[in-house]
Amino acid sequence: MSARLQVHHVQSPLAGPYTFELAAGACITISGPSGSGKSLLLRMLCDLDPNSGEVLLDGVSRANMAAPVWRSQVVYQPAEPAWWLPAASAHFKPGQMPRVRELLPQLNLSPSLLDQEISRLSTGERQRMALIRSLACAPKVLLLDEPTAALDPESVAATETLLRKELLNGLSIILVTHSATQAQALGQRHMAMHNRVLSEAAA
Numbered sequence: 001m002s003a004r005l006q007v008h009h010v011q012s013p014l015a016g017p018y019t020f021e022l023a024a025g026a027c028i029t030i031s032g033p034s035g036s037g038k039s040l041l042l043r044m045l046c047d048l049d050p051n052s053g054e055v056l057l058d059g060v061s062r063a064n065m066a067a068p069v070w071r072s073q074v075v076y077q078p079a080e081p082a083w084w085l086p087a088a089s090a091h092f093k094p095g096q097m098p099r100v101r102e103l104l105p106q107l108n109l110s111p112s113l114l115d116q117e118i119s120r121l122s123t124g125e126r127q128r129m130a131l132i133r134s135l136a137c138a139p140k141v142l143l144l145d146e147p148t149a150a151l152d153p154e155s156v157a158a159t160e161t162l163l164r165k166e167l168l169n170g171l172s173i174i175l176v177t178h179s180a181t182q183a184q185a186l187g188q189r190h191m192a193m194h195n196r197v198l199s200e201a202a203a
């Protein structure tokens with residue numbers, strides 16, 4: 001597998017430096033205590049927080065890409081995703097809708113939820129809808145911050161099945177999770193964050 005994402009000395013005054021590589025179709029999992037710096041790392045990788053160092057996507061430096069282009073290919077899904085319009089459907093471009101309709105049943109979501117007010121969806125429905133929003137961008141790298149934290153076991157299983165399928169199709173994932181079972185099920189490499197220092201974790 002070739003390096004899809006190369007991270008070289010990425011740091012900010014708050015965290016880092018971080019250096020590692022993520023192959024195409026591979027998943028790195030990151031575990032670690034609350035407040036250890038996991039989200040800070042993901043936010044730097046998608047260029048939401050100011051940072052120095054170099055990140056390359058398929059060999060192309062982030063410095064040579066417009067920020068919106070970068071963020072559409074290296075997509076960050078926070079633990080509590082934001083919605084800025086009343087209904088989920090309004091967050092999708094018309095061209096994304098066939099993909100959205102294909103993904104909804106895979107996460108056990110009814111298409112009728114698309115047009116309901118987001119605030120009326122359950123936390124777990126919102127979390128699954130957020131994953132659909134992330135995947136609808138057709139990213140090359142997905143940075144997932146506890147994507148199943150609010151889900152029941154059946155929805156966790158559906159989400160993991162979908163992520164496994166996406167990995168097989170070449171998507172690369174950095175997955176922050178507190179679940180050792182989930183890390184084992186999806187990741188090939190396991191890392192741990194402690195006091196903003198990233199290290200290899202036992203498999």
Ligand SMILES: Nc1ncnc2c1ncn2[C@@H]1O[C@H](COP(=O)(O)OP(=O)(O)OP(=O)(O)O)[C@@H](O)[C@H]1O
Binds near residue numbers: 033036037038040041
């Ligand atoms: N912009 C900021 N300025 C100063 N400190 C910050 C900023 N953003 C985050 N922090 C602090 O950095 C630390 C790491 O935060 P981070 O959100 O990365 O934790 P985390 O490992 O993702 O935790 P959790 O598992 O609870 O989501 C926390 O102590 C947080 O308060």
